[in-house]
Each structure stands twice: as C-alpha cells, then as structure tokens.
Amino acid sequence: MNRFEYVRADSVADAIRALEGPDAQALAGGTNLVDLMKYDVVRPRRVVDINRLPLRTIEAMPDGGLKIGTLVSNSELAWDRRVVKRYPLLASAILAGASAQLRNAATTGGNLLQRTRCYYFYDPSTACNKREPGSGCSAIGGVNRIHAILGASDSCIAVHPSDMCVALAALDAIVHLEGAGGRRTLSFSEFHRLPADRPQHDNTMRAGELITAIELPASDFSENYTYIKVRDRLSFAFALVSVAAALRIEDGAIVEARLALGGVAHKPWRDRGAEQGLRGKVPDQSAFSSCADAILHEAKGCGQNNFKIELARRTIIRALRQAAAGTPQDQADKVVR
C-alpha cells in the first residue's frame, strides 16, 4: 500500500473540501478501497475518512419512500424492518452479495462505487483501459468468462459487480450527491455508465462529489418480486448472471414490470422496452420468453462467456416465474426453483 495523508472529516463540507484536488479518495467501509490499495490499483495521495459524518440513518419520506444515508451498512439496510417489509427485493439482493462480515462494514454509497472485479483491472502488470487509459484491454482475447455480454465496447468488457445496485436499478432509486458546486440528484440509470471509450469512468459523478444518500421512491413490489443470483459457488461469489424482477399484477395481467440484470454489463442492465412489452400480458412462459429474447437480442459473447447469454435467458424466465408466483428466492436456499 502506498503512503498517503489521512484526513478525518467532521462535516460534509469538510469532506468535500478535503476531496478537492487530484488523487483524493473517500473512505467509508473500506472493503473495496483498502483492497484496491493493497493491490496498488488505487494509490491515493489523500484518504478522507467520512465515517464520522451524520449520514448513517434511514429516514421515512413524506411520499412513503425511504432515504438511506450513504454510511448505512449493507447489513443495517438489509435487516431494516421497513426495507424487509416494503422493499424485500432490495433486502434479498443485499443478502445475496459478499459475506456477513463484509456486509457489516460495506456502506450504501460505497456499494455503488465499488470497482469491477475483472482480473486484469486488479493486476497492475497487465494492460487495462479502466486502470490505465489507453493501455489496452487484456480481457478481450484473454480470460473473459466473467465478462460483459451487453453494452461492452472495444475498450472494456468489464462488469459492475454489485448485487445491491441491481435491485436499486429495478426500484428506480435516486442518488443524492453533494459537491463544491452544490447538491444534485441523479436517477439510478444515469448514475453508472457504459464503458464506451472512457472505461476509466464507472459513473457520472463529478470530481470531488460525495454520495450523501440513496432514495427509494414509494413503490409496491413486495408481493411479486425475486432476486436470483447464479454464480460459481453456492455463496460468497460474484454473479455470473443475476436478475432482479418485480411485477405488479392485477386481474391476472401484468400492469407493471421491472427487470434489472447484474453480472452482464458495465452497469446494472435495464431494458425499458422489454419491460413495456410485458404490460397487459398474462404472466406465462410465452410472455417471459419473449421478454428475455427482447433483452438479449443484442447480447454478444466474447468467447469464454458465450454461455452467459443462454444462462441470462433462463435466469430471466425463472425470475419472472418466481416473481409472478410470489415465491421469491430465499438466499439461504441453494436450489433455484
């Protein structure tokens, strides 16, 4: 790990001031940042410890939504009674990720900002456009079993590793930011970006900005939802493919559908056209299959990950079936039914 200046921020304004200038990194749970520093992938000149900031509560919003402070841990969020009752999709996705120890440390904002687990990004001896812009992509033509099948570019085929973010994407969460230029909000879809020719940018935050909160709009997907994560081990592994599905069903027909995919792209993948296509449909195999085809018609493998296309198709169908039946995947149950 490189040597750095450590600054403990006492207020949001303090933190924003300290984050100005190049190579400053905010430290929250540290589960990804400290790891990346040990690998010399990230070498901050200054580490700004934001753990003392008053951003550790979950507030009820007047419209029935929730505003989650950026420092709320993954565990606190997953087991919060309001989240379990009203946003069980989010609770389930969180519990599908990492381990209990990591979830105790990792924070809400930090989860959005975690970096890809592409092997080459983590290995400074290899070329990687995300780590070192212009150096090339070792995953293209390399070992790419875990890489993207949607939205990738000639510069980067890395995937975003989060489970929580897949649920947040499906739930249309809002990201609250604060920086030297003031406060602003971004829709969840606007927050993360596709790699295009600038894969060094995972998201659309401006330099020196801080995530202060994630807002969950009021919604009712607590009956018909599921989060299915398919991975190489039964637990504590990143997704090869994951699907968050949420439906509203009235009089035997789908009136609203939300679907987000993890493990397949540089950001949680939403396809609003495919979601629209489910509206008014009877929730059956043919509707689910058409939806999966619509999402994946432009999916492209890069060799070792070709299997993910069929895996994603089947996982989408299975997730929609579980959501429609109101039988969500229990993350301790290792059989996907």
Add this chain to the structure above:
Amino acid sequence: MPECPSPGGMPLTLTVNGVRRSLTVDPWVTLLDLLREQLKLTGTKKGCDQGQCGACTILIDGKRLNSCLVLAVSKDGAEITTIEGLSQNRELHPLQAAFVERDAFQCGYCTPGQICSAVGLLAEGHAHSRAEIREQMSGNICRCGAYTNIADAIEDVLRAGGLAREAAE
C-alpha cells in the same frame, strides 16, 4: 479537521479485550497488522489479507468484520474483541467449547476467525436453521474442509440459546 502529522503516525485509542490502549499508528496500518504486530495478539490470523477468507474476523463494537480491510486509524475509540478476549474467568466461551466438543477444525488456522464470526452470527440473530448458519458463515473459509463440524458446533450453541450469554452481559 485533524490531519496526519507526517511522519510519525497518529494517536489512536482502542479498547482491546477490555483493556484501554493508547497507541500511535501510521494511517496505512490495518487493524489486523496492529493487533498482530504491535499488540502481539496473534490469535487473529492473516490469511488472504483481502477480505476473502475470514481468518482475520474480529468483533468491532460487537459486530464481526474482516480486520484486514480496516485501517486502524478509522476505528479510534472502538471496542475490539479478538479470540483472546472471548473466554471469561478461565472458562471457554460456549462456542470455543462447542468447537472442541465437535472437533470443528483440523489445522486450526481458520478457527479464531470462525469462532469470532460465529459469535457475531449469534448476536445478529438472523440464523434459525442449519441452512442459514451455513449461508451466514460463508465469509469464513476452511481449507481443511471442517465445515460439517463447524456447522454442528454453531448449531449446538444456537439450539442451547446462544444469545442468553450475550443478553445477560
């Protein structure tokens, strides 16, 4: 905003296994290295040093965490419990006793982390079945493959009301 006086480290106060310690530490030192190198509490093990194996699991303010991913300076004022602090009055913690009873180890390297993790699991109170114990212990890898006996040991303590002791404290 206190800034790091560089060089020379930063002042840090921790309560480790009930003993208050005033320390000076460089900001890049992890809690794991502080415990092992400076405090000579080598019960906490360094395995992968990347948050993947769980051998370094300790309790910070009652919660289980991977000490290898925590910068020590960020925990100023915290209460730390390591494997050395679990037994009381020379009596093994119920989980330590259960691990012995169930022979829940072979080489023993992962055991301090397994036990601290299990203490955290019982305090969290979210595991009610063997499947949930296994899922919630997935952050602790045992290279010898003693998982069956580890789950047995934790299940024994859970069934015996593992929370009673914590609640009484």
